[in-house]
Amino acid sequence: MAACRRFLLSRRFLRLLGFLAVTFPIMLSLQQMDMTQQRTEKMHRTQNLRKQLLIETCDGDREAFSDGKHSLDDMSYKELDNFIVDDARGIIYCYIPKVACTNWKRVMFVLNHDKLDLDLTSLSHYFIHNTAKFTLLSSFSRAEIRAKLKHYTKFLFVRDPFVRLISAYRDKFQKYNKHYYKNVAQVILRRYGNVSHLPHTAAEAFASGVRPSFYNFIQYLLDPQTQKQPFDPHWKQMHRLCQPCLIQYDFVGHQETLQEDADLLLKILKLESDIKFPPAYDNATTTGSVWGWFKTVPIEDRRRLYKLYEGDFRLFGYRKPVELLDA
Numbered sequence: 001m002a003a004c005r006r007f008l009l010s011r012r013f014l015r016l017l018g019f020l021a022v023t024f025p026i027m028l029s030l031q032q033m034d035m036t037q038q039r040t041e042k043m044h045r046t047q048n049l050r051k052q053l054l055i056e057t058c059d060g061d062r063e064a065f066s067d068g069k070h071s072l073d074d075m076s077y078k079e080l081d082n083f084i085v086d087d088a089r090g091i092i093y094c095y096i097p098k099v100a101c102t103n104w105k106r107v108m109f110v111l112n113h114d115k116l117d118l119d120l121t122s123l124s125h126y127f128i129h130n131t132a133k134f135t136l137l138s139s140f141s142r143a144e145i146r147a148k149l150k151h152y153t154k155f156l157f158v159r160d161p162f163v164r165l166i167s168a169y170r171d172k173f174q175k176y177n178k179h180y181y182k183n184v185a186q187v188i189l190r191r192y193g194n195v196s197h198l199p200h201t202a203a204e205a206f207a208s209g210v211r212p213s214f215y216n217f218i219q220y221l222l223d224p225q226t227q228k229q230p231f232d233p234h235w236k237q238m239h240r241l242c243q244p245c246l247i248q249y250d251f252v253g254h255q256e257t258l259q260e261d262a263d264l265l266l267k268i269l270k271l272e273s274d275i276k277f278p279p280a281y282d283n284a285t286t287t288g289s290v291w292g293w294f295k296t297v298p299i300e301d302r303r304r305l306y307k308l309y310e311g312d313f314r315l316f317g318y319r320k321p322v323e324l325l326d327a
Helices: 003-062 101-112 142-151 161-174 176-192 203-209 214-222 239-240 255-268 287-294 299-315
Strands: 083-086 093-096 153-158 250-256
Touching: 003 250, 083 101, 083 250, 093 101, 093 203, 101 287, 153 239, 153 299, 161 176, 161 214, 161 287, 161 299, 176 203, 176 214, 214 299, 250 255
Parallel strands: 093 153, 153 250
Antiparallel strands: 083 093
16 A cells, blocks of 8 residues: 555656656746846836937037037038948948947948858958948938938947046057057157157057056147147047937947847847847956056046046946046
């Protein structure tokens, strides 16, 4: 009798195990789907908040944030060079240097040339930054520009303004770069670096370790003489590159949530099956490293720098770095 009871119990136990083996993966899959759905809904809410912040902040002082421009017609054709167009899919991307623009240009290149099967990482940095490879908004008539900006899906990606400056400094002055040594670094070193005899070439300067300090770079940005001319795109204010108070963007991505935002945008554009956004660089500048760079910059200069980039902080929802600005 006891043996019979044990046999029945073991059969029930085996049936239970079989039931769990079938249902557990289903339950796990449903839970994962629910979590994915919640994450997607949260990301859509974040998008709405970012766009709403732009609208409200622009409404507070539109003229100041738009450099006195009142409409798209006030933007020069040169300013429209920052907008890459894909007519086939109705997409416009305003690229901002030092905000994942290399990878987004790779995406726009394969769209422009209908090469969706191309490995994005095979497109070199030098190749992809040749603007002749793209269809730019500046190549159209004013009427066509207005129509495309009204009907196409428009997106941009932004970044903490101070972190972007650090990234620009690392890229243009800590690495070998003939153009920036000749046209910018030499100017900075003469004005603020106390360097009596400058190396003649970028190769000589790089080999001998002669380069502007990060503080020298900040001095250059704050100099009224520098501000008389348009800033280089790598440190020009993001809102001046993309004019979010004149153009209503459909998607505002952040470098700090790049992979999530990229995946969501590709899904919105119905490209998630065709394009895999490349992973971020391992040595990317992060917000955690800001203090290490700014500790050499006097507090008054930090405050002046914040005023110079305050529009970007406010428009794109970046926290005011009080730990850098308060004595």
